[in-house]
Amino acid sequence: MISTICPDFLVRQPGAIVFPENRIYVEEWETSGGSAKQQASGHWILYNRHGLRFLYADPEGTILHECAWISTPFGPRLRAVRMQLDWGQWVGIKPEGLVNRTMFNLSKRPGWQCMTRDDLRLMAARALNTSLETVRFFYPDEDLVIHPSGEAVIHQRKDAFYILSEGQFDGAKFMSCMSRMNWHAIDYLPVVELFLSLLPGTGSATFELIRGLYDDQNPVNPHPLRYRGIPPYPSLGAYSLFSQFFVPSLESGENPLPVFLDPARSHEVLWTPTTHPPVRYFKREAQLCVAVRGGAIQKVTDANDPTGQPYYGSGETGVGASERTVIVQGASMILEDGVTRKHIPLDPLWRVMHASTDTGKKASLIHQRSWRDLFPFGPPQVMPHEAYSAVLLYPQDDALADERESQPFVFDYFDDLLDEGEAWIRPAQAAQRVLIDHCDGALGACVRLDAPRNWTIIYNAPAFAQKAAQQLWMRLVRQHHMDWASGIRFLPDAHDSEVFAERSFDLIYAWTPFALYHEHLEWERFLSVRLRALGTHGFLFLAGPRRFMDAFRRYSVEIKFAQLVRDLPTFRIHQSILPQARLHPDLTAYIIGL
Numbered sequence: 001m002i003s004t005i006c007p008d009f010l011v012r013q014p015g016a017i018v019f020p021e022n023r024i025y026v027e028e029w030e031t032s033g034g035s036a037k038q039q040a041s042g043h044w045i046l047y048n049r050h051g052l053r054f055l056y057a058d059p060e061g062t063i064l065h066e067c068a069w070i071s072t073p074f075g076p077r078l079r080a081v082r083m084q085l086d087w088g089q090w091v092g093i094k095p096e097g098l099v100n101r102t103m104f105n106l107s108k109r110p111g112w113q114c115m116t117r118d119d120l121r122l123m124a125a126r127a128l129n130t131s132l133e134t135v136r137f138f139y140p141d142e143d144l145v146i147h148p149s150g151e152a153v154i155h156q157r158k159d160a161f162y163i164l165s166e167g168q169f170d171g172a173k174f175m176s177c178m179s180r181m182n183w184h185a186i187d188y189l190p191v192v193e194l195f196l197s198l199l200p201g202t203g204s205a206t207f208e209l210i211r212g213l214y215d216d217q218n219p220v221n222p223h224p225l226r227y228r229g230i231p232p233y234p235s236l237g238a239y240s241l242f243s244q245f246f247v248p249s250l251e252s253g254e255n256p257l258p259v260f261l262d263p264a265r266s267h268e269v270l271w272t273p274t275t276h277p278p279v280r281y282f283k284r285e286a287q288l289c290v291a292v293r294g295g296a297i298q299k300v301t302d303a304n305d306p307t308g309q310p311y312y313g314s315g316e317t318g319v320g321a322s323e324r325t326v327i328v329q330g331a332s333m334i335l336e337d338g339v340t341r342k343h344i345p346l347d348p349l350w351r352v353m354h355a356s357t358d359t360g361k362k363a364s365l366i367h368q369r370s371w372r373d374l375f376p377f378g379p380p381q382v383m384p385h386e387a388y389s390a391v392l393l394y395p396q397d398d399a400l401a402d403e404r405e406s407q408p409f410v411f412d413y414f415d416d417l418l419d420e421g422e423a424w425i426r427p428a429q430a431a432q433r434v435l436i437d438h439c440d441g442a443l444g445a446c447v448r449l450d451a452p453r454n455w456t457i458i459y460n461a462p463a464f465a466q467k468a469a470q471q472l473w474m475r476l477v478r479q480h481h482m483d484w485a486s487g488i489r490f491l492p493d494a495h496d497s498e499v500f501a502e503r504s505f506d507l508i509y510a511w512t513p514f515a516l517y518h519e520h521l522e523w524e525r526f527l528s529v530r531l532r533a534l535g536t537h538g539f540l541f542l543a544g545p546r547r548f549m550d551a552f553r554r555y556s557v558e559i560k561f562a563q564l565v566r567d568l569p570t571f572r573i574h575q576s577i578l579p580q581a582r583l584h585p586d587l588t589a590y591i592i593g594l
Contacts, residue, residue, distance in 0.1 A: 005061050007036040007046055013061060015167055019068035019080065022054050041279045041292075042349055045212070052076055052184075053216050056209075059349045062282035065209050078183035082164060083209060085201035086280065086289035086301035086310065087388045090164040091175065093206070097160030098177045098396055100579050107150025117144040120152060128231055134267075137188075138179060138230045160396065161192070163199065174396040175199065177577065179229060186214040188228040189246070189271055191238045193577050196408075197391050200308070201301070203241050204278070204291075211245040211277050224270040227260070234266040244278055244293070246271035281350050288344070290333075295353030300326045300335060308387025308463070309470060311335045314356050323370050327356040338370045369482070371466075371473035375490045379469075380462030390463040392441055398580040403514055404441035404461065409571040410543040410589045411442035411509060416570070417561075417591075418448065424560060425591070428539040431506035435533065438493065438511045443468035446509045449475055452484045456505075460493040504535040512544035517586055527551055531592075540592040552592060561591035 008029045011017055017026050025034045025046070033049030042059030048069060056064045065083040069076050082092040106112040121135040121144070128135070143155040157180045162172035176194040192198060192206070214222070225246065227234065239260050242248065248256035248269050256269045276294035283290065287303040297313040311326040323338035328346070335342040346352050372379045392405045418429055433454045436446045440461040447455055449472075459465035469490055476482050491499060510530050516523040527548065530540060540557075542548070543565070552559050565571055565587045575581050 005044075005059075007034070007044065010036075010044055010046065010055065010057050010061055010063075013063070016055070016057075016061075016063050017066065018082065018168055019054075019066060021068045021070065021079070022048070022066065025054070041351065043279060045216075047216075050076060053212060056212060058279075058281050060282070060284070062284065064280060065205070065212075067209075076184050080169065081183075081209060082167060082169070083202075083205040084167075085199060085205055086291070086299075087201065087303040087384070088287065089199060089385075089388065090167040091199060091202055091205070092162045092164050092169055092172060094160050094162065094169075095183060096157045096180055097162075098158040098578075100156040100158075102154045102156065102579075104152055105150055106146065106152050112150055115146060117141055117146070120144050120146070120154065124154075130230060130232075134228065134230055137228060158193075161198070161202065163393075173393060175202075175391075175393060177396075181210075183213060184217075186210060186217060187225070189225050189242055191227070191229055191233050191235070193233070194394065195237070197393055199391055200310075200388055203237075204244070207241060207245045208278075208280070211273065214273065218273075222273050224272045226267050226270065228267060232263045232266050234260050234263055236261070242271060243274075245274060247274050281347065283347065286344065290347075290350055292350050292352060295351060297326050297328055297333060297350075297352055300333070302335070303388075304384050306382050306384050306387055307337070307470070308382070308384065308390065308467065311337070323368065328352060329355060338368050339372075369485070371469045374469045374472065374485065374488050377492065377495075380459075380466055380492065382463045382466050386463040387466060390461075390467045394574075394578060394581065396578060396580075398582050400582050400584060403511070404464070406565070406583050406587060407439055407441035407511060407543070408445060409565050409568055409574065409583065410511075410587075411439055411445040411541070413565075413568045413570045413589060414509070414541045414591070415445040415448070425539075427537060427593075428507050428541075428591075431539065433505050433507075433535070435499065435505045435508045435510075437496070437508060437530065438513070439509050440464040440468070444471060447472055447488075449479060449481065449484065452481075453487055455488045456499055457488070457490045458493050458496050458499060459490060462492075465490055500529050500533045503533050505533055505538060506535055507539045507541065508534060509541045510543070512542065512548075514584055517545040517547075517584075523548075524551065528555075531555060531557065531594075534594055536594065538594050540590070542590040542592060544588060544590065545586040546588050547586075548588065548590060552590075558593040559590065560593050561589070563589055565589050 011026045011029055017023060025032045035047045037045045044057045045053055046055035048054045052069045054067045058064060063084060065081055067081045068079045070079045078095050080092060080094050082090050084090055106115060121139060122132055125132045125135045143157065145153040158177040159180055160174060161176040163175050165171045176192055176197045178190045178192045181190060192203060239257060248271055250256050250259060250269060259265045260269045278291045278293040278298050281290045289301040290297060291299040300311040309324055311324045313326050325336050327334040331346050332343050333346055394401055394405055417425055421429060436443065436457045438458060438460055439446050440459050441464065476485055508530055512523060512526060516526055534540060566583050568589060571583060
């Protein structure tokens with residue numbers, strides 16, 4: 001069934017067009033020189049007078065993305081794009097929205113006057129352990145300048161992602177970035193950096209755009225693409241996302257997955273367009289988004305769902321996939337979350353042709369245990385938008401990172417130390433009773449599922465605690481250790497006094513609020529409560545101010561590790577992406593032993 005709406009209706013919908021470059025198509029579509037194409041899926045693509053896509057909509061007119069193109073002496077360039085996520089939030093991309101400038105002095109190098117841009121590229125290739133060709137690809141001549149004084153300037157340009165307010169860039173908040181794309185001529189596949197900052201659905205919406213532009217630019221004989229990165233960050237998540245829109249292969253005939261996961265070889269995998277990429281349909285009155293691939297429902301997202309999780313079709317994977325399923329039976333789809341089941345009629349516009357084949361197995365999931373059981377006082381009350389928005393967001397400038405965003409740099413580093421397993425930290429590895437105290441932004445790094453333990457997690461950010469519980473639950477499912485779940489309890493911070501009264505923890509992870517840094521009596525009390533809660537030979541993994549050093553000496557404890565967090569390698573890696581990034585200048589990581 002093909003929808004009967006027309007292009008004129010699409011552009012005149014309230015909020016459909018926000019970019020000034022596209023206003024002409026609202027005011028005078030018939031004479032604007034624009035054109036439209038309806039795909040076999042029923043989706044609409046609108047092109048501007050230059051034949052460039054500026055609008056993409058589902059069959060009922062819900063806008064999926066809008067592009068703003070500008071003319072330059074070098075041809076058309078994408079100025080900005082905005083994309084609607086499955087749960088209704090808008091995000092945007094500004095090409096070259098993040099530009100980092102690095103300067104250094106070459107004048108002390110012998111023969112620097114003869115140095116060329118390729119000499120700079122060769123230096124960069126050696127430093128990054130990558131090829132000269134890769135550096136050439138990402139750093140064209142205009143990004144490399146050698147001044148007569150010997151000063152060299154390198155511009156690193158990245159495309160920036162933003163969270164939009166009501167679909168507009170006014171007041172947009174920086175979210176993430178990726179290497180610069182040639183949007184007018186798609187020639188490689190990227191991986192988004194700061195991927196833990198991405199709102200859910202951003203990756204698939206971005207690849208929906210990439211695949212759409214790629215198809216526009218390659219109507220016949222499409223050329224294969226390769227993944228490129230500097231440095232490369234291949235991952236299972238990236239492979240899975242790429243594979244929804246492109247088919248991986250190798251000229252050698254090898255299995256492409258292990259080759260892709262090898263940073264030194266990931267560029268060897270060829271990606272050609274798949275015949276049936278996923279397409280999204282919005283059901284506005286129910287606030288649902290249904291992703292269909294090859295006639296089968298891949299995913300359903302309910303914008304009103306306080307869990308912030310989608311439902312997955314047969315064979316799909318994701319957070320919560322074991323209990324949140326969509327089953328197709330007859331003319332209905334059934335959304336099941338292990339507790340409830342909702343029947344929703346299938347819309348003929350979705351072109352769902354395949355019923356679920358394992359409905360009996362999935363029906364048995366009702367009333368099974370779930371991540372909710374990790375909350376002995378019941379799961380937190382979270383608004384849907386808060387649940388979907390529970391990500392860490394960092395400034396793109398030199399503003400200080402907020403508290404929750406600062407936590408991973410501390411606790412990821414502690415996790416690395418535990419992985420290294422040096423003799424002095426091995427007793428902490430063996431801890432059986434562990435307390436995690438207000439580390440809501442880094443719970444994934446704190447909870448190590450390498451052995452059964454008793455975990456007590458005190459939280460004050462309900463949406464982040466809920467998300468962490470969901471992720472922990474899936475880790476237990478995948479590791480086949482559901483019996484360990486009985487040892488995990490999430491408690492709201494109203495219960496912290498009774499928890500600290502237990503006084504027998506082998507290991508405590510603790511975050512000192514910034515507000516206490518200059519309140520001497522308050523942080524003294526904070527510190528003494530946590531030290532008293534440790535059992536004999538216990539460890540305290542702590543983030544706090546530098547002035548804790550004197551207090552530790554008074555308590556006669558052993559300072560096994562102390563370092564400013566801004567000097568830790570975890571933060572240095574972050575600065576390689578956002579060079580201006582800054583943390584609270586007093587924030588210090590401590591490991592204390594009794």
